[in-house]
Amino acid sequence: MNPQQQIFTRSGQLLQSPLFKVGDETISLLWLLKLTLAFLTVIVLSMLVKRLLKDRLLLRLGMSQGHREAIATLLSYSAGALGFVLILQVNGLNLAPLVVTLGGLGIGAGFGLQEITKNLISGLTLLLEGKLHVEDYIEFDSLSGYIKEISLRSTIIRTFDGGDVVVPNSSLTSNRVLNWSYKSLTGKLHLPIKVAYDSDPILVTETLLDSAYMEAAVLHEPPPKVVFKGFGDSALEFELWVWVAQIDEGILVRSSLNFILEHNLRQVGLKMPFPQRDLWLRNADTLKLIAPQPNEPEGSANGQNTSSQTSVKPDIVRNKRSRQSISIRDALRQFPHFDLCSDLHLRELIETGYRQFFVASDVVFNESDWGSHFYLVLSGSVETVVTRLNQSVKVYCPGDVFGEVAIMLNLPYTSTARVLEATSLFVIHKHSFERLLRLHPALAETFTQELTKETKLYQGIRQQLQDLGLLDMTEHKHRFTDWVQARLKGIFPVG
Numbered sequence: 167m168n169p170q171q172q173i174f175t176r177s178g179q180l181l182q183s184p185l186f187k188v189g190d191e192t193i194s195l196l197w198l199l200k201l202t203l204a205f206l207t208v209i210v211l212s213m214l215v216k217r218l219l220k221d222r223l224l225l226r227l228g229m230s231q232g233h234r235e236a237i238a239t240l241l242s243y244s245a246g247a248l249g250f251v252l253i254l255q256v257n258g259l260n261l262a263p264l265v266v267t268l269g270g271l272g273i274g275a276g277f278g279l280q281e282i283t284k285n286l287i288s289g290l291t292l293l294l295e296g297k298l299h300v301e302d303y304i305e306f307d308s309l310s311g312y313i314k315e316i317s318l319r320s321t322i323i324r325t326f327d328g329g330d331v332v333v334p335n336s337s338l339t340s341n342r343v344l345n346w347s348y349k350s351l352t353g354k355l356h357l358p359i360k361v362a363y364d365s366d367p368i369l370v371t372e373t374l375l376d377s378a379y380m381e382a383a384v385l386h387e388p389p390p391k392v393v394f395k396g397f398g399d400s401a402l403e404f405e406l407w408v409w410v411a412q413i414d415e416g417i418l419v420r421s422s423l424n425f426i427l428e429h430n431l432r433q434v435g436l437k438m439p440f441p442q443r444d445l446w447l448r449n450a451d452t453l454k455l456i457a458p459q460p461n462e463p464e465g466s467a468n469g470q471n472t473s474s475q476t477s478v479k480p481d482i483v484r485n486k487r488s489r490q491s492i493s494i495r496d497a498l499r500q501f502p503h504f505d506l507c508s509d510l511h512l513r514e515l516i517e518t519g520y521r522q523f524f525v526a527s528d529v530v531f532n533e534s535d536w537g538s539h540f541y542l543v544l545s546g547s548v549e550t551v552v553t554r555l556n557q558s559v560k561v562y563c564p565g566d567v568f569g570e571v572a573i574m575l576n577l578p579y580t581s582t583a584r585v586l587e588a589t590s591l592f593v594i595h596k597h598s599f600e601r602l603l604r605l606h607p608a609l610a611e612t613f614t615q616e617l618t619k620e621t622k623l624y625q626g627i628r629q630q631l632q633d634l635g636l637l638d639m640t641e642h643k644h645r646f647t648d649w650v651q652a653r654l655k656g657i658f659p660v661g
Contacts, residue, residue, distance in 0.1 A: 183195075197257065200257070201253065201254075201257055204253045204257075205250065205253065208246055208249035208250060208253065209246060211245070211246075211249070212242045212243070212245055212246035212249070213242065215238075215241065215242045215245055216238045216239060216241070216242035217238075219234070219237065219238040219241060219242070220234045220235060220238035224237060224238065235293050235316065236290060236293030236294045239290075239293070239318060240290070281334075281336070282319065284336045285318075285319045285320065285334050285335045285336050286318050286319055286335075288334075288335035288336040288338065288339040288340075289316070289317060289318035289319055289320075289321075289335040290318065291335075291339055292316055292321070292335055292338060292339060293316060293318075297345065297348070298313060298316065298321070298338065298343070298345060299313065299316075299347070300313050300314065300315065300316060301313060301347070302345055302346075302347035302348070303345075303346045303347045303351065303413070303414040304323070304343055304344060304345050304346065304347075305343070305344040305346070306323075306333070306337075306338065306341065306342075306343045306344065307337070307341065309323065309325065309331060309333075310325070310326070311323045311324050311325040311326060311331070312324045312414075314330060316335075318335070319334070319335060320332050320333060320334050320335055321333050321335055321338060326417075346413045346414065350411075351411065351412050351413050351414060352385070352409060352410070352411055352413065353409070353410060353413030353416065354407055354408070354409050354410075355407070355408050355409075355410060355413075355416055355419060355420055355423075356405055356406075356407060357405065357406040357407075357408070357420065357423055357424070357427070358395075358403070358404070358405050359374060359403075359404045359405065359406060359427065359431075359438075360398060360401035360402065360403055360404070360438055360439070361401060361402050361404065361431070361436050361437065361438060361439070362401060362402070362436070362437040362438075362439045363397075363400075363401065363402060363439075365402060365436050365437070367394060367402065367513070368495055368509050368512065368513050368516070369434060369436065369493070369495070370392070370402070370404055370436060371392045371404075371513055371516055371517065372493060372494050372495060372516050373427075373430050373431060373434055373436065374390075374392045374404065374406045374427065375390055375392060375516065375517065375520060375521075376430060376520075376521050377406075377423065377426045377427045377430045378390035378406060378408050378423070378520075379520040379521060379522070380426050380430075381408070381419060381422055381423050381426060383410050383411070383412070383415065383419045383422070384408045384409070384410060384419070384423075385408075385409045385410060385411060386520070386595075387595075388409050389517075389518070389520070389595075389598070390406065390407060390408045390409075390520075391406075391407045391517065392404055392405070392406055392407075392517065393405045393406075393407060399441065400439050400440070400441050401438070401439050406423075406427075408423070493544075494516050494519075494521065494542070494544065494592050495509075495512050495516065497542055497543075497544050497564065497565055497592065498512055498515060498516075498542070499512075500564075500565035501542070501565060501566075501567055504609075511606065511609075514602060514605075515594070515602060518594050518595070518598035518599060518601070518602055519542075519592050519593050519594035519595070519598065520592070520593055521544065521590060521591070521592055521593075522590070522591050522592075522593050523588075523589070523590050523591075524546070524585040524588070524589045524590075524591065525585065525588055525589075526585055526586060526587050526588065527584065527585065528584070528585040528589075529582060529583065529584055529585075530548060530569075530583035530584070530585065530591070531569065531579050531582070531583050532553075532579070532582050533552065533553060533554075533578070533579050533580055533581050533582045534578050534579065535578060535579050536572070536578050536579075537569065537571075537572025537573045537576070537577055537578060537579055537596065538573075538595065538596050539569060539573075539593050539594060539595055539596060540567060540568070540569035540570040540572075540573050540593075540594055540596075540599065541567065541568055541569050541583075541591045541592065541593055541594075542565075542566075542567050542591065542592040542594075543562050543563060543564050543565065543566045543567075543568075543589065543590075543591060544564060544590040544591060544592055545564055545588075545589060545590045546564070546585065546586070546587050546588055546589025546590060547561055547562060547563050547585075547586045547587055547589060548561070548562045548568065548583050548584065548585055548586065548589060548591070549561045549562070549583070549584050549586055550562070550568060550581040550582065550583050550584075551581055551582050551584060552580070552581050552582075553581075553582050559581050561586070568583060569583070570613070573596050573599060573600075574613060
């Protein structure tokens with residue numbers, strides 16, 4: 167026997183030599199190597215099964231990522247545990263005494279590993295419930311970011327700074343988590359505003375709403391809203407509510423709105439005051455003795471003149487409005503429908519609409535479009551044209567209203583509205599306007615009376631409806647004014 171054969175023989179004897187016995191099974195190095203290789207094989211197969219289930223089979227069934235992760239994890243772990251049991255039995259181990267021994271060890275280890283066990287169970291809960299998913303935008307414990315990964319023990323959150331934060335799953339299941347992506351990323355931003363006590367609340371409301379609609383990211387539905395929160399120590403306290411489609415961009419939208427608000431408030435002369443305090447002097451008589459005499463120059467005391475003088479200019483533009491276009495409130499006052507409305511009613515109307523700017527040749531709406539908005543001209547001019555006849559109907563100037571016929575009578579627009587020059591319009595959506603009139607029947611009655619004045623125009627509309635077959639036979643028999651009021655009563659509670 168050559169030296170190499172001797173080495174192999176001795177190595178084989180060493181590997182097969184018994185080390186100890188477990189029950190009736192003799193344990194050797196070779197037995198341990200076989201068992202280790204078998205365990206590694208089971209682990210690799212379990213990982214392959216998990217990947218196959220999560221990325222192939224369950225994906226074809228249309229399951230969400232969280233459910234796929236949970237089901238694939240449970241099945242792969244179960245398959246791995248079953249494989250370990252089969253390997254031990256095949257290798258001759260009696261599991262009954264081993265289970266008792268491992269049970270005792272498990273109780274002791276459980277106390278030391280209870281936090282890990284808690285996180286594992288929490289991870290399964292997160293994956294099975296599906297309330298949190300990868301790529302969801304969440305806020306939790308002063309932390310905000312996107313969920314990058316959900317595993318059994320922990321969840322990784324990617325912050326806006328680009329860092330990855332590992333959060334134990336038990337923290338997510340036992341605390342409140344704000345999931346902005348649960349149904350949609352639409353969310354509301356609150357912007358607190360404080361103005362001086364001598365400010366006009368209606369002007370504040372108008373300016374805040376104008377500012378909100380100047381930001382492109384702000385949604386028009388639900389519309390922005392201004393809330394008068396109360397009377398602070400040194401200011402009137404307002405809050406601007408706006409809704410955005412991507413709440414994860416809320417920081418940038420808030421910054422943009424702050425720039426717009428500061429500019430617009432400054433333009434209309436609204437001040438954001440500093441905190442003010444009343445100072446009470448107990449030694450006022452003593453201060454009079456050292457105060458400057460009337461003939462002494464300002465800044466001198468006790469016969470000592472100071473070389474510097476301070477001149478104070480009055481704040482003559484404190485409440486002066488520098489806006490070039492007419493304000494919404496003033497424009498509403500010029501219209502007969504609203505000239506008797508109180509400021510409180512005008513505030514409600516201002517909150518229902520928004521200011522929109524157009525340039526020359528812009529089309530506000532086309533004829534045959536169904537009436538969805540009506541418009542108040544704040545500045546500039548708009549011409550309505552019947553394009554099929556190439557005929558101009560009317561030119562609307564500041565203080566005029568157009569588009570109300572389509573809303574009041576629930577009709578399409580009968581003409582196309584084109585902008586003649588740079589123009590600012592106050593736009594009110596149909597639903598908002600209808601709600602306002604339902605809340606104020608007297609205002610609806612005023613509109614009804616105004617609509618029935620221009621008989622010629624509306625008779626033409628009625629004839630057009632008849633030609634289109636949009637009126638039934640009973641409506642044909644009514645007098646024109648009765649027809650208008652009948653249609654209005656179907657929409658508004660007109661008396």
